[in-house]
Amino acid sequence: MENQLPLIRLENISKSFGRVQANKDVTLEIMKGEILALLGENGAGKSTLMSILAGQLVPDTGTIYLGNKPVQLTTTDKAIAAGIGMVYQHFKLVNAMTVAENVFLGQKGGFWLNKQKMCRTVEQLAGQYGMTVDPRARIHDLSMGERQQVEILKLLHRKSTVLIFDEPTAVLTPSEADNLFDTMKIMVAKGKGIVFISHKLEEVMAAADNIAILRRGEIVDRVAAADVSSTAELAERMVGREVLLQVDKRVVEPHQSVLKVEELSGQQMKEINLEVRQGEILALVGVAGNGQKPLVEAICGLSKPLPGTVTLLGMEWRKFFKKGGWKNTLSYIPEDRQGLATCQGLDLLDNFLLTTRGGFSRGPWLKREEAREKANLLLEEFDIRPPDLTAFAWQLSGGNLQKMVLAREFYRKPRLIVAEQPTQGLDIAATEDVWNLLLQARNRAGILLVTGDLNEAFALSDRIGVMYNGRIVDTFRTDNKEKVEQIPQMMAGLAIS
């Protein structure tokens, strides 16, 4: 194996976007019959590197070798011709067309299409790699896992020798992910090379043969999966420091009540009672869809709390939202940070002003200069990249966008914070940052944390409430070991003796 020629060799690849260096001197080999995992945090340059390989971006410097001869992959066409195929995170499939049509799209051949033959070919190909998708089905009728199979079939049909998967399991159910890994193993057994981009440590350990770790655009480590003893070790290599997913939590004395929900029912909710005091974090855990969403919407003023009462900062619901005010009130950190929390097509300054404009207005006018100064300070303080207020929200990675939302909301000095899945989809470093920010905010505010991640609840909360089927089954202190152990049963709705 040592002397075998790699399928593809990237040599000293560098790429910058303006001042941001996305890839720096990257050298990487993709071998036949190997699953190589490319592991890195958000914004580490994984996607840029693979876009270069797929012919979508041209590197500033460096050479790509196909076998032993250098090639210029300036267009996707050339990359495809060179046998490099990419399974994108957002599938590039035409929804209105059938599976077979998608597979044959862009393929050379005669003027006419032979539909029977197309379907047969696709069916056979799918069978060879353990896939089950129906070639006659239209894409919009398929599940995410099946759509991904179509993407893979497209590449296999083009005789791609190197397949790149960009976070392939992000949209899959666990069983679909297992099927995918089986298919990957068949592919490498048939002599293909696979690169698989991920930040999920467990699956990298499970599926990959070799792991390359990318940090700030550079390859910092290369290990065989067999030599890695634990995901913790991998995590440490990835962020380059000891990851303490235990954040330092000092006890803060709870003060007055900032949120009180009494006998709230309706819209999947059943007689919910809860109270949050300043200086504490109440974590609501539970499987998604057990009433968390309507509860949050009622508390944040998106829907009327009927029947029941919600009291915020000592004011009745209607009065509270009528009074408004941008400072010292309620901050909502929604789960949907790209839809509800920000406007994708606006720049960071405008996004900053979305909820803080009250502080920067004089009569009907906005004091933009003042806002720009403040926002720039926040970008620095929260280490948001790129630190550029003219960047659009859609240009930011998930972690940076979330930090931007937190920066904005904390600037309002809220006394009540409702945070919904605040670290979903974030990498370890970003998660840690967000946790620390929430804990800091606790000194001034009461926090209602809605999360599906138990570790998050344990790390942050003072009290935990478990939701099941529209009810809060139980609420207890996080240091109550006996109750904490029963959380899985409570979440599953099993009776507690």
Next chain:
Amino acid sequence: MEIAIIIPLLAAAVQSGTPILYATLGEIFTEKSGVLNLGVEGAMIIGALAGFIVSRYTGSPALGFLMAGFAGALATSIHGVVCLWFRGNQVVSGLALTILGAGLANYLGTSYVGISAPGFKTMAVPLLSSIPVLGPIFFNQDILVYISYFIPPAMYIFFTSSRFGLGLRAAGEYPAAATAAGLNVAAYRWFGIMVGGFFMGLGGAYLSLAYTHLWTTNLTGGRGWIAVALVIFAFWRPGRAVLGAYLFGGIMALQLRLQALGTQLPSSILLMLPYALTVFVLVISSWRKKTSEEPAALGVNLEPVD
């Protein structure tokens, strides 16, 4: 009504529906590639004038008809330059094309107003025209009508069963997927615009070379807009376009006949009928979920390439 009245009326419906059919098919072709071209009216009238002039000076209506197609394509190529090169707004560009086409044709055609040119004559198809009912309706027409019978099936087969048609539809549904598959989406869209414009030009020429043999100002009279609406009515299917075009042709023919018969209805109400029907048809078509039929990337410009 008696059959002696109905059959000529239906024959007239086919005849006045044919220019709309050409234009609608042209717009379907363009929209399938993902480009919304609201300049149908402009491309039609330029085609009408070009066909008329060529026929008048060469004496060959066939050459005039062909040249009308190229003139239509030339006109819509402006739309291509704006939308594909400069990524301008497709709606605005289409509207501008309509205004430009009408203005240009009326200006250049001033000296031809009221003058006639050689055109196409009715030519009964042997055998077929003697079929009862259908014969006089469909096979006692001019050759341009017969040509139009072949286009919808040809277009349908092109879309569904040819490699090129597959690429064209992909360009209209999801350009990013087409690009990822190695297709040149801009080239497909250019093709969609030019071929579409060719058919729009033919539709215009039908008016100046077969429907009338005369040139008058504002000859197309809003038929281009009806075609735009019919594309939605037809759910982007060439076959249904035939139905829609003949329906409108029928209303137009009926309206003329009613006027000739001297009904009590004011003529302005009768003249309004086709346009009122356009609104009605759009409402009805929107009722049914049209979103699944519409090319998903219709009217969306291509992302600039870095």
